[in-house]
Amino acid sequence: MLLENKHAVIYGAGGTVGAAVARAFAREGAWVSLAGRTRTKLDRLAQDISAASGNVAGIAQVDALDVQAVEQHVGRLAEDVGALDICFNAVGDEATLGQPLLDIPFAEFIRPITRLVTAQFLIAKAVARYMIQRNSGVILTMTGSGLPMAGMGGAMTGWAAVDALCGQLARELGPHGVRVLWLQTTGLPEALTVDRFPAYGTGREGGMTRDELVDWLRGKTMLKRLTTLEEVGNAAAFLASDRAGAMTGSGANLTGGSVFG
Numbered sequence: 001m002l003l004e005n006k007h008a009v010i011y012g013a014g015g016t017v018g019a020a021v022a023r024a025f026a027r028e029g030a031w032v033s034l035a036g037r038t039r040t041k042l043d044r045l046a047q048d049i050s051a052a053s054g055n056v057a058g059i060a061q062v063d064a065l066d067v068q069a070v071e072q073h074v075g076r077l078a079e080d081v082g083a084l085d086i087c088f089n090a091v092g093d094e095a096t097l098g099q100p101l102l103d104i105p106f107a108e109f110i111r112p113i114t115r116l117v118t119a120q121f122l123i124a125k126a127v128a129r130y131m132i133q134r135n136s137g138v139i140l141t142m143t144g145s146g147l148p149m150a151g152m153g154g155a156m157t158g159w160a161a162v163d164a165l166c167g168q169l170a171r172e173l174g175p176h177g178v179r180v181l182w183l184q185t186t187g188l189p190e191a192l193t194v195d196r197f198p199a200y201g202t203g204r205e206g207g208m209t210r211d212e213l214v215d216w217l218r219g220k221t222m223l224k225r226l227t228t229l230e231e232v233g234n235a236a237a238f239l240a241s242d243r244a245g246a247m248t249g250s251g252a253n254l255t256g257g258s259v260f261g
């Protein structure tokens, strides 16, 4: 198994991506600590992972946008488990989706940018402090493909900002043995549920239904299919493992060829 004897903390673990990554890490032998906003989702995930013979180290309700909450949580984890080997940030952006930029107020545009950058900065800073003491660790997060898409609100700008933030973190933390990587995907069909895109189709230009959007995204790939959640989890497990020990400061292109390089 790729992650045997590793300890991984997943923020936003109750969400679509966070849960898939937590499951994959546990499948690969890691002890997983699940952090998120809604306790019931974390409890359900912990039960699922345990039922599949995975190891759950703990569950915590943590507001990833609150500096004190994040630092206290990471401090407790470091005391309890000793080693923080892997951190995955899957905290949600809460972007307004489906409407053109000209139709959304500034507060809605800036919200996902602030949320994505704040969560990544606070979480990475808190875990890196402990990782550098052991000269080892991997910090991962999830961003977009970079392919311009209509109706994404501030999410695309936020993802680009997180890519830049991660690049700088990788440069600063590399000499201390800490790797920083971000997973780049197109929309994941399992996450692109209709309820997440209530306004899709009402946009001024290029309005698409959820299914038309999935078809459009699929058409942009080289593989002519979209990335699955399981593939995201598997890639995250590989990147977190020692097998990817030479990789840092890079986005892992999981777009099925939607973007080149």
Ligand SMILES: NC(=O)c1ccc[n+]([C@@H]2O[C@H](COP(=O)([O-])OP(=O)(O)OC[C@H]3O[C@@H](n4cnc5c(N)ncnc54)[C@H](OP(=O)(O)O)[C@@H]3O)[C@@H](O)[C@H]2O)c1
Pocket (backbone or CB within 6 Å): 011, 012, 013, 014, 015, 016, 017, 018, 035, 036, 037, 038, 041, 062, 063, 064, 065, 090, 091, 092, 093, 116, 142, 143, 144, 145, 155, 185, 186, 187, 188, 189, 191, 192
């Ligand atoms: N899904 C995709 O296709 C896709 C593609 C590219 C990038 N991404 C990025 O991947 C990340 C996760 O996406 P997702 O689809 O998994 O979103 P999601 O299903 O909405 O999950 C996000 C999770 O973050 C939690 N959360 C929100 N605010 C929080 C806070 N302040 N503190 C702690 N936890 C908080 C949510 O808690 P609750 O359980 O309380 O709601 C939820 O469990 C996002 O940043 C998104 O931009 C997603």
